[in-house]
Amino acid sequence: MKKPPWIRRAGRALLGAGTTVVLAAGLLTVAATTSQAATQGPCDIYAAGGTPCVAAHSTTRALYAAYNGPLYQVRRASDGTTKDIGVLSAGGYADAAAQDSFCAGTSCVITVIYDESGKGNHLAQAPRGHFPGPAADGNDNPANAFEAPVTVAGHKAYGVYVAPGTGYRNNKTNGIATGDQPEGMYAIFDGTHFNGGCCFDYGNAETTGNDDGNGTMEALYFGDSKGWGWGSGNGPWVMADLENGLFSGVNRGFNAGDPSVNNRFLTAMLKGGPNQWAIRGGDAQSGSLSTYYSGVRPNAPGYNPMKKQGAIILGIGGDNSNASAGTFYEGVMTSGYPSDATENAVQANITAAGYTSGSTSTGTLTPGSRISLQATTAPCCTSHYLRHNDADDKVVISAVNSSSSAIDKADATWIVRAGLANTSCLTFESANKPGQFLRHFNYELYLSFDTGSGTFAQDATFCPTTGNSGVGRSFQSVNYPTKYIRHYNFTAYIAGNGGSNSWDSSTSWAADTSWLVDQPRG
Numbered sequence: 001m002k003k004p005p006w007i008r009r010a011g012r013a014l015l016g017a018g019t020t021v022v023l024a025a026g027l028l029t030v031a032a033t034t035s036q037a038a039t040q041g042p043c044d045i046y047a048a049g050g051t052p053c054v055a056a057h058s059t060t061r062a063l064y065a066a067y068n069g070p071l072y073q074v075r076r077a078s079d080g081t082t083k084d085i086g087v088l089s090a091g092g093y094a095d096a097a098a099q100d101s102f103c104a105g106t107s108c109v110i111t112v113i114y115d116e117s118g119k120g121n122h123l124a125q126a127p128r129g130h131f132p133g134p135a136a137d138g139n140d141n142p143a144n145a146f147e148a149p150v151t152v153a154g155h156k157a158y159g160v161y162v163a164p165g166t167g168y169r170n171n172k173t174n175g176i177a178t179g180d181q182p183e184g185m186y187a188i189f190d191g192t193h194f195n196g197g198c199c200f201d202y203g204n205a206e207t208t209g210n211d212d213g214n215g216t217m218e219a220l221y222f223g224d225s226k227g228w229g230w231g232s233g234n235g236p237w238v239m240a241d242l243e244n245g246l247f248s249g250v251n252r253g254f255n256a257g258d259p260s261v262n263n264r265f266l267t268a269m270l271k272g273g274p275n276q277w278a279i280r281g282g283d284a285q286s287g288s289l290s291t292y293y294s295g296v297r298p299n300a301p302g303y304n305p306m307k308k309q310g311a312i313i314l315g316i317g318g319d320n321s322n323a324s325a326g327t328f329y330e331g332v333m334t335s336g337y338p339s340d341a342t343e344n345a346v347q348a349n350i351t352a353a354g355y356t357s358g359s360t361s362t363g364t365l366t367p368g369s370r371i372s373l374q375a376t377t378a379p380c381c382t383s384h385y386l387r388h389n390d391a392d393d394k395v396v397i398s399a400v401n402s403s404s405s406a407i408d409k410a411d412a413t414w415i416v417r418a419g420l421a422n423t424s425c426l427t428f429e430s431a432n433k434p435g436q437f438l439r440h441f442n443y444e445l446y447l448s449f450d451t452g453s454g455t456f457a458q459d460a461t462f463c464p465t466t467g468n469s470g471v472g473r474s475f476q477s478v479n480y481p482t483k484y485i486r487h488y489n490f491t492a493y494i495a496g497n498g499g500s501n502s503w504d505s506s507t508s509w510a511a512d513t514s515w516l517v518d519q520p521r522g
Ligand code: AHR
Pocket: 198, 199, 210, 211, 228, 241, 242, 243, 244, 245, 246, 316, 317, 318, 319, 320, 321
């Protein structure tokens, strides 16, 4: 059988973690390494700078050194009950093991992201706005609690994975800036997970859920939309969603000073006060912040003075536009316009926190492990591995060996994740296309971003069994349990042992559905 032509392309480099803390002159002293909890949280630093947090959201760590309460709440599918996930110790990291055990054998969604500031500005499933969400009553979807695993200072944690249709909101806040009042905010995003849909935002928005006109929001945006504004390169960009406009600088449209940024962990900052605002950003694993814009309000009508309304949104636009995608780990909003020095100290705290991608082992079916899956059918295919195409989004097998190209090796490498629809099973994320998962559709296998639907979670969940041939492992579809991941004519499917599709052929079915779990090729 002729193999499809592979189109090779460059992969994205992930940047290494840093441990050194550099501090702004005369402000604060922070001494931390990636192996220790910080002695100050970002919100302690903002408070010391005179611009205290009025909202502090994180599913990974406490944002105050003294915080010892819940970080977020999960709800499991099996019985609809909820559980608060707290910190391992005051000022420390999320108790991810509590989520793992509560959600074992079922799936969980994040229902509440608690506000650590004491202001009660918690985030919950966004209600219908001008635009409806995909859930009941036009609400947005809550995020799957397992889709954004991460390690912080060696501690397992989970971020908030926003697929299109996912969104959080609080329209009745306390202490958030309104009108032209000054505020600041930062968020840590996954710089490799984004799209061009409107609008992956975190920050200040309309309390009405509607587009109430220019200047009625002030939120961080991350993505590669060019619908309103954009910066240099091809994106993605950190921009300010000021309503009816994603601004990359003083102009509507293009501003050269706003660079494309795609760090695996990205610090994004925005602040705004009377006729001044700034966008800043940097690598959340190391180094300092850069200022992408700092100056007067946009030279377009309606943005000076601002008319901020003080709701908080995450993952959506002000009018509940919910076509966007991204991943959020932590973020805060302040009262007052933080100084650059305060923000620099916050960035030092962030880089010292020790965010890493969470891949810990290799060659095993343990979540976090990097693996390759080797076909076992002789004589055709024993040098072949399950891989995604580069020319399209199909999944196939092809020969991969030590002299294969780096891209071929990476295409054949998967990161094992807890099953999105059942944590006793598994989901496979592409190693070189972060945020894209192996899923079946019409019984064929594809690489795909989460669509936000429950069907996607099921289509991307496979339960490992003893190999159907007695060799290796087989991977049973969670929603079609008679079907297993199979190669057939060098293309990958889910297939039954006999059935209506050509790839359900009983010939070689047992061998074609049995795989050796190997060390990662890439
Ligand atoms: O400003 C960009 C978007 O425009 C806002 O997020 C949304 O409310 C409107 O559609």
